[in-house]
Structure formats: structure tokens, C-alpha cells
């Protein structure tokens with residue numbers, strides 16, 4: 001089995017600006033790289049990504065033609081987006097993304113497993129239908145924090161630490177601009193709702209960013225007093241700081257995954273269990 005993903009970039013424009021124009025279905029796509037329909041005035045930009053799973057056709061090598069995905073998202077998907085935005089009601093983004101999956105999945109093919117709506121450079125909401133046909137919605141937000149650390153073992157000499165960790169054992173430490181992706185989830189269709197992004201932001205800020213940002217991890221953060229602050233351990237510590245507090249985001253909301261990026265090339269994902277590391281305190 002392979003998973004193909006395809007991202008469709010599009011804008012949903014103000015109906016007043018759109019008045020009298022041809023619909024996107026009636027006009028040729030001219031710049032799909034940046035967005036089609038293109039931005040008019042102060043329209044809204046979205047990225048819709050479709051995940052398709054299956055065995056590629058032996059001859060063509062295709063799971064599904066990406067142009068079919070583009071067409072269906074711009075047609076059926078845009079209809080879902082337009083009616084949500086134009087309804088005059090507050091938009092429940094988890095319901096909209098679940099609606100997107102329901103609208104585009106059957107037209108694209110049986111292999112569609114998930115649809116993700118990219119709302120900002122950091123925020124995305126995904127609807128996933130699992131193997132048991134249960135529909136789940138997930139929200140991922142990206143954060144950043146800057147921290148210093150030193151990789152070393154307390155019971156080893158400087159020479160041994162230098163041997164083990166190279167320049168990362170520099171006694172004065174060194175720093176990274178870390179990125180952190182936090183994903184929360186809930187079942188779709190019931191009473192549970194994904195939190196508003198601002199609630200997720202405030203929660204992660206309170207329990208993680210305040211604890212780690214502009215800190216020397218070995219010196220200022222209790223969890224790393226006897227724990228080497230590798231990106232693997234940082235991911236487990238972040239999970240530990242959040243998992244027991246997730247009910248603050250609403251009934252039925254679960255912590256699904258944390259992913260810490262130490263550099264653009266190195267990241268660690270952790271999905272529990274809690275208790276893998278001692279948080280101290």
C-alpha cells in the first residue's frame with residue numbers, strides 16, 4: 001500500500017467581488033501553483049490536501065489521477081466551503097472538514113482516507129476515516145520556542161561526553177529555534193468538538209512555551225535536571241506536560257501527537273504513553 005497526497009491551493013472570494021464573473025468550473029486553471037481560483041481583493045486562501053491510500057495501477061503507476069483530485073476539490077469542495085462561509089452562522093471548522101471529506105471522497109475514489117484544510121501557515125484541520133470506518137477530526141497547530149541546551153551525561157568526563165555527543169557537548173551549551181507541532185483529536189459526529197485555535201494556542205503557550213522558551217533546558221527546566229535534552233526527550237516531556245491537561249480543551253478531545261523539530265532536518269514525533277520520562281516537581 002502507498003499513500004498519495006495532493007494539495008489543491010485555492011481562494012474563496014467575496015461574492016460581491018465575484019459578481020458577474022464566470023465560476024471557476026467554467027474558466028481554465030491558469031496558476032495552480034499559487035492558487036486557483038486566484039485571490040480577488042481580500043479573499044480567503046486555503047490549501048486542501050487529500051490523502052489517498054491503495055496499490056498503484058501496475059501499468060500507469062497511478063493510484064488516482066491528481067487532476068481528478070484537483071477538479072473535484074475545486075468543484076464539490078468549494079461548494080462546501082462557500083456554503084459554510086456564506087451561511088451567516090459561526091463556522092464549526094471540524095464539521096466543515098468532515099463535510100469536505102464526505103463531499104470529495106466518493107467522487108475521487110475509494111482510496112480517499114483523509115482531507116486536510118490548511119488555514120494558516122501553522123494551522124491545519126484534518127478529517128480521517130479509519131479502517132473501521134470511524135470518522136475522526138484532528139487539529140494541528142505549529143509553535144516555536146528558542147532554547148539552549150547541552151547534550152551530556154553527568155557521570156561522564158568532558159572527554160567522554162565530547163566523544164559521545166561531539167560539539168553538542170560543548171560545556172557552555174548551544175541553542176536551537178525549535179518548532180513544535182501539537183495535534184489534538186476527537187471523534188466526529190458526536191458531541192465532542194475540536195477547540196478553537198486560540199484555545200489551543202493559549203493552552204500550549206501556558207504549559208509548554210512558557211516553560212521552555214528562552215530557557216536553558218538543562219538549567220531552567222526541572223524535567224531535564226537528570227534527563228539529557230535530546231529532541232526525543234523534549235518530545236516526551238512536551239507530551240507529559242500536555243497529556244494530563246487535555247480535558248481543558250473540551251470533553252472528548254484527546255492529545256494525538258506532538259512533534260518537535262530541532263532543526264529543519266531533525267524532528268521527533270511522540271504519541272504517548274505518558275510517564276515515559278520523569279517531569280520532576
Ligand SMILES: Nc1nc2c(c(=O)[nH]1)N=C([C@H](O)[C@H](O)COP(=O)(O)OP(=O)(O)OP(=O)(O)O)CN2
Nearest residue numbers: 151167168174176229230231232233262263265266
Ligand atoms: N538522536 C539525536 N541526535 C542528536 C540530537 C538529538 O536530539 N537526538 N541532537 C543533536 C544536537 O542538539 C545538535 O545541536 C544538532 O545539530 P547538528 O549536529 O549541527 O545538526 P545539524 O543538522 O544542525 O547540522 P549538520 O552539520 O548539517 O548535520 C545532535 N544529535
Ligand SMILES: [Zn+2]
Nearest residue numbers: 149168174176
Ligand atoms: Zn543541539
